[in-house]
Amino acid sequence: MLKNYMEILADQIFDEVKNKYNICQDKNCADDIKSITLNDLAPVYFLSSVSxxxxxxxxxxxxxxxxxxxxxxxxxxxxxxxxxxxxx
Ligand SMILES: [Zn+2]
Structure with missing residues (x-):
């Protein structure tokens, strides 16, 4: 399956800062935050040759x-x- 590595990175960082910045636990908010973030960042897909x-x-x-x-x-x-x- 194709993976957008920018999304994986954004997910990781979001999980790291979620508790630090006291982001509300609303699922819709989390989704909106990630959507806005990813709309602003170019997606990154790696070819199968990439290690x-x-x-x-x-x-x-x-x-x-x-x-x-x-x-x-x-x-x-x-x-x-x-x-x-x-x-x-
Ligand atoms: Zn919120």
Whole structure:
């Protein structure tokens, strides 16, 4: 099955920051945050010739992680900024 490695990376980082940034536990919010994040990032698919090591290196790239984290932070503000107001 084809895997979008940008999505895998975004999922990983989202899981890491979910508790740190006190993101609401709403499933729709989490989906919206990930959708907005991924719409802003080009998908990445590896060819079958690419080694596991190269795939791992992609997921561990510091600069890329910082870029994705910044997008997630923006998306959280956008999605949960609104949803908290709605629930009050
Ligand atoms: Zn929310």
């Amino acid at each position: 596991e090591g190269e795939k791992k290196a992609f997921l561990l790239d510091r600069q890329r992680k910082i870029t994705v984290l910044a997008k997630i932070t923006e998306a959280v503000d956008l999605v949960c900024g609104k949803c908290e107001n709605r629930k009050k």
